Structure formats: structure tokens, C-alpha cells
Amino acid sequence: MTMAKVLVSDPIDQAGIEILSQVAQVDVETKLPLEELVKIIPEYDALMLRSGTKVTKEVIEAGKSLKIIGRAGVGVDNIDVAAATRQGIVVVNSPEGNTIAAAEHALAMILSLSRQIPAANQSVKAGKWERKKFIGNEVYKKTLGVVGLGKIGAHVATVARAMGMKLIAYDPFVSNERAERLHCRLVDLDLLFQESDYITLHIPKTTETANLINAESLATMKPTVRIVNCARGGIIDESAIAEALKENKIGGAALDVYANEPLGESPLTELGPNTVLTPHLGASTEEAQVNVAVDVAEQIRDVLLGLPARSAVNIPGLNPDVMEKMRPYLSLAETLGNMVGQLAGGRIEQLTVRLQGELASQDSQPIVIGALKGLLSQALRERVNYVNASIEAEERGIRVIETKDASDSDYSGGSLYLEAEGSKGKHSVMGALLGDSEIRITNLDDFPINVPPAGYMLFTLHRDMPGIIGNIGSLLGSYNVNIASMQVGRKIVRGDAVMVLSLDDPLPEGILDEITKVSGITDAYTVKLS
Ligand SMILES: NC(=O)C1=CN([C@@H]2O[C@H](COP(=O)(O)OP(=O)(O)OC[C@H]3O[C@@H](n4cnc5c(N)ncnc54)[C@H](O)[C@@H]3O)[C@@H](O)[C@H]2O)C=CC1
Numbered sequence: 001m002t003m004a005k006v007l008v009s010d011p012i013d014q015a016g017i018e019i020l021s022q023v024a025q026v027d028v029e030t031k032l033p034l035e036e037l038v039k040i041i042p043e044y045d046a047l048m049l050r051s052g053t054k055v056t057k058e059v060i061e062a063g064k065s066l067k068i069i070g071r072a073g074v075g076v077d078n079i080d081v082a083a084a085t086r087q088g089i090v091v092v093n094s095p096e097g098n099t100i101a102a103a104e105h106a107l108a109m110i111l112s113l114s115r116q117i118p119a120a121n122q123s124v125k126a127g128k129w130e131r132k133k134f135i136g137n138e139v140y141k142k143t144l145g146v147v148g149l150g151k152i153g154a155h156v157a158t159v160a161r162a163m164g165m166k167l168i169a170y171d172p173f174v175s176n177e178r179a180e181r182l183h184c185r186l187v188d189l190d191l192l193f194q195e196s197d198y199i200t201l202h203i204p205k206t207t208e209t210a211n212l213i214n215a216e217s218l219a220t221m222k223p224t225v226r227i228v229n230c231a232r233g234g235i236i237d238e239s240a241i242a243e244a245l246k247e248n249k250i251g252g253a254a255l256d257v258y259a260n261e262p263l264g265e266s267p268l269t270e271l272g273p274n275t276v277l278t279p280h281l282g283a284s285t286e287e288a289q290v291n292v293a294v295d296v297a298e299q300i301r302d303v304l305l306g307l308p309a310r311s312a313v314n315i316p317g318l319n320p321d322v323m324e325k326m327r328p329y330l331s332l333a334e335t336l337g338n339m340v341g342q343l344a345g346g347r348i349e350q351l352t353v354r355l356q357g358e359l360a361s362q363d364s365q366p367i368v369i370g371a372l373k374g375l376l377s378q379a380l381r382e383r384v385n386y387v388n389a390s391i392e393a394e395e396r397g398i399r400v401i402e403t404k405d406a407s408d409s410d411y412s413g414g415s416l417y418l419e420a421e422g423s424k425g426k427h428s429v430m431g432a433l434l435g436d437s438e439i440r441i442t443n444l445d446d447f448p449i450n451v452p453p454a455g456y457m458l459f460t461l462h463r464d465m466p467g468i469i470g471n472i473g474s475l476l477g478s479y480n481v482n483i484a485s486m487q488v489g490r491k492i493v494r495g496d497a498v499m500v501l502s503l504d505d506p507l508p509e510g511i512l513d514e515i516t517k518v519s520g521i522t523d524a525y526t527v528k529l530s
């Protein structure tokens with residue numbers, strides 16, 4: 001077997017390289033121009049990066065062998081995650097590895113601004129002794145407005161409180177309880193802008209947060225306000241803040257991140273001592289770099305070994321714990337999805353997924369993804385996986401209905417019912433696990449059966465009457481198709497029934513037509529599960 005290949009396209013700690021080297025050939029190539037990256041990416045199974053590499057749609061589409069993209073840090077805004085998802089590439093990050101580093105950088109920025117440390121340092125080094133010029137302010141009893149009370153915002157709030165600051169926060173997605181625990185008063189954004197002596201940003205850059213601080217909002221702030229951005233460039237309108245700083249309409253700003261990086265030529269670099277600029281250093285501590293490199297390298301290693309990743313940003317709800325616990329049920333969902341997809345025909349319009357009995361107490365999301373993966377596997381083969389199954393289904397216009405019925409199951413551990421509507425009509429299958437992991441198909445189109453899945457299967461709908469089983473057996477025999485097992489399911493004697501045959505050999509072309517001509521047979525379907 002050839003060894004997997006990992007491209008590391010930004011500087012990462014050696015601890016990460018060592019982990020990757022356990023399972024792969026690791027090539028470190030930093031500062032690659034886009035066209036170079038596009039050229040070499042087809043050779044690689046994994047890509048590991050920080051904020052320096054732009055993983056565009058073009059890179060992803062060229063990465064035909066890519067299984068995973070690992071961001072050694074938090075923000076994945078330099079990766080086209082939608083394109084990766086579409087291609088079934090898992091994107092992972094390190095959600096907590098650099099929290100403390102980024103929070104401490106923001107706090108350092110607050111204090112640097114308050115005491116003008118960078119400017120005072122330059123002045124002393126220039127041989128001056130300007131004690132009067134560098135009178136600062138205390139942060140004690142000042143109001144800090146925290147925008148985004150996630151991991152970094154929370155740590156900033158905790159330390160700022162210890163310094164005696166009053167805390168207000170804006171984050172529409174956190175609960176009052178969380179804010180209270182952090183001693184923050186949740187307020188709306190306008191009020192935060194008006195009341196704060198210091199504003200610190202800890203939110204992702206999204207369409208909602210782009211230019212959140214602009215000329216208009218700057219005009220509503222205190223003329224002494226000091227603004228810190230260690231989150232993402234583009235959340236502040238750079239020309240608007242440069243103008244406000246130049247005109248001394250605000251007290252100061254400390255920025256670590258920029259709309260375009262490296263910053264290069266910008267009105268920001270022309271500004272005086274009220275502006276502190278650092279080159280995206282929030283995560284740049286030795287500790288954080290070891291944390292994120294190890295965290296992400298371990299995930300890349302695991303995915304290359306066929307194991308799930310713990311912090312995948314594009315497989316919602318599927319972490320290794322869930323995967324481990326649910327593995328047999330995911331396999332059941334995939335098998336049933338594959339079967340019902342073949343029974344209902346090529347173009348599926350709707351899939352109903354019902355978790356029954358004990359299974360109803362589980363999260364349905366992984367099971368639904370498993371069922372969709374199975375359903376689409378005939379059309380997409382290995383192109384469909386847990387990353388892109390939902391998006392592929394959505395793009396094909398497949399409606400998914402999820403239901404739960406805790407009361408309905410004859411099987412300990414519960415059962416799973418899938419119903420698909422497609423070009424061959426509406427069909428349903430139900431299955432359960434025997435013991436811990438053995439799959440049993442327990443129902444087909446509402447007829448009770450009990451068979452394990454097999455590579456080649458034949459299902460017939462027929463009248464329960466003497467002779468049919470023999471006729472089918474002879475017909476298959478005449479084509480040299482060996483029957484491994486056979487079972488009939490019926491609701492009433494001599495009524496409608498299903499026959500399920502597991503076959504050792506694939507059915508030859510055209511045989512289904514002949515089967516449906518056998519007297520008493522109303523319909524016949526084949527399913528291939530290998
Ligand atoms: N400068 C640097 O080197 C670093 C920057 N970062 C950046 O810091 C930011 C925060 O990171 P974490 O705290 O780890 O993320 P997080 O996901 O823990 O927290 C983000 C918070 O923002 C909130 N939020 C989302 N949209 C919002 C909106 N429109 N208005 C207000 N709040 C909103 C969320 O509810 C969440 O509580 C990210 O943008 C990340 O990329 C992270 C690490 C290092």
C-alpha cells in the first residue's frame with residue numbers, strides 16, 4: 001500500500017509534523033503561490049494550514065485525492081468550506097488550542113493602548129524621556145464591551161473582571177445564564193457602542209459582521225473609546241477607523257487582523273501613537289502553536305486511518321464518541337438507505353426516516369446522514385460520504401422527513417424504518433440489530449420478514465399460492481443462479497406476500513421481466529449491496 005501524503009502549507013509546530021509522520025509522507029511547502037498549490041495539490045491526501053494559505057474552490061477542485069483539510073487554529077474563513085463539503089472533504093480545526101493565546105493578546109492590546117506602551121518604548125529607544133507625554137488611563141472601573149461571548153470573549157471577560165472592569169456584552173447566540181456566569185450584562189449592539197470605554201471583538205467574520213464597526217457606528221461611540229480587534233479583519237471598516245483615529249474622534253485602536261493580510265500599504269500604518277498594530281499574532285505563542293498543531297495533526301492522522309475526526313466543522317453532530325456509539329446503527333441506516341433507494345428507483349423525491357423504540361432516544365441526525373449516504377451510494381458510489389450526503393441530497397431535491405416513535409418496536413435497541421418515494425413508486429424497509437451489530441431486515445413494504453442483508457437479493461411481490469416458490473427456483477436455476485436463502489413474508493394466508501431471496505450470483509440481464517411473468521407474481525426487484 002502506498003503511504004498517504006500530507007502537505008503542510010503554513011508553518012506549524014514540529015510536534016504536529018511528528019504525529020503526521022506516523023502515518024504519512026509529510027511535505028512542508030510554505031508561501032506557495034496559488035497556482036503552485038493548485039498544481040501540486042492533486043498528489044495529496046491531506047492539507048494542513050494556518051491563516052496564510054487561501055484554500056479556494058480552485059484548490060479544492062484540483063485536490064482530487066484530498067480527504068481532509070486541517071486548520072491549525074480556529075478561523076476557517078480562508079477555506080472554501082462549502083466547496084470542500086460538496087467534494088466530501090472533511091474540514092477540521094482546533095477550536096480551543098489557541099483560546100488563551102488570543103485572549104491574552106487582546107488583553108495585552110487593551111493595556112498597551114491604555115498606557116501607550118509601544119509609543120513609550122519607541123521614545124525611550126530614541127533617547128527621549130517623555131514622562132508627561134505618556135500619561136495613560138487605568139482600566140479599573142472602566143466599561144469593557146465584549147462583542148462575541150464565545151471561548152475567547154469569555155476568557156477576556158474573566159481576566160478583565162479581575163482587573164476591576166465593568167462588563168457589558170453583545171452576543172445574540174448566548175444565554176443570559178452564560179452572560180451572568182461571566183458577570184456580563186447582555187446589551188444590544190447600539191448600547192454597547194455608546195457605553196463602552198473599551199470595545200473588544202471576538203466574533204467570526206460573516207456577512208452579518210462585515211463592517212460591523214463603520215463610520216456610522218464610530219460616530220455613536222464615546223470620543224475616548226479604545227477599540228481592539230483580535231478576531232478577524234473586515235469586521236471593522238479600515239478606512240473609517242483610520243479616519244476616526246486621524247481626526248482623534250476616538251481614543252485609540254489596537255488591531256491584530258486586517259481585511260487583507262499581509263497588511264502592506266494602508267492608511268492604518270500612517271497613524272500616530274493612538275494606533276497599535278500587530279501582524280496577526282493572536283495565536284502566536286509557543287503553547288498555542290503546540291496545542292493547535294497536535295490537535296489538528298491527530299485529527300488528520302485519524303481520518304487517514306479511517307477514523308472520525310473530533311472537531312469536523314462540516315459534519316455536524318458526528319464526533320468520534322457519537323460515531324463509536326452509533327456505528328452499528330449508522331451501518332444499519334446505510335444498508336437500509338441503499339436498499340430502499342434501489343427499490344424505489346433512480347430519482348428519489350422523498351425519504352422518510354423513523355427511529356423506533358429505544359432508538360428514538362438517540363439523535364436522529366447521524367442516522368439520517370447514514371440513510372442518505374446509503375440512498376445516494378448507487379448514484380454516487382464512493383463520492384458520497386458523511387460530509388456531503390446531506391448537501392448532495394438537498395441538491396437532488398430529496399425531501400427528508402424525520403420522525404420518532406418510541407412506542408413502536410419489537411426489538412431491544414429499537415428499529416429503523418425508511419420509506420422512499422421514487423420513479424419506481426413508494427417502498428419501505430425496516431431493520432434492527434441482532435445482538436450488538438448484526439443487521440436484520442425485519443420488514444419490506446409492510447410485510448414482516450427476518451433476513452440478513454446479502455450481496456445480491458431478489459424481492460418479489462406475489463399472491464401466496466402453491467407453486468410460485470418452485471417456479472422461481474427453477475427459473476433461477478435455469479440461469480445458473482444459486483439461491484443461498486429464501487423467506488416468505490405474508491400478512492394473511494393466500495393473500496399478498498413477499499419473497500426474499502439471497503443469491504450467490506448476480507441476476508443476469510432481463511431475468512426480472514421473466515420473473516414478473518411467472519403466474520401470481522405482481523412485481524420483482526433486485527438489490528445489490530456489495
Ligand atoms: N487573532 C488571532 O490570531 C486569532 C483570532 N481568532 C478569531 O477570534 C474569533 C473568536 O474565536 P472563538 O472565541 O474561539 O470563537 P467562538 O465560536 O467560541 O465564539 C464566537 C462567538 O461569536 C458569537 N457571534 C457569532 N456571530 C455573532 C454576531 N453576529 N454578533 C455577535 N456575536 C456573534 C457566537 O455566538 C460565539 O459566542 C474568531 O473570529 C476567530 O477566528 C481566534 C484565534 C486566534
Ligand SMILES: O=C(O)C(=O)COP(=O)(O)O
Pocket residue numbers: 050051052072073074075076098280281282283284
Ligand atoms: O486561529 C485563528 O483563527 C487565527 O486567526 C490564528 O491564525 P494563525 O494560525 O496564527 O495564522
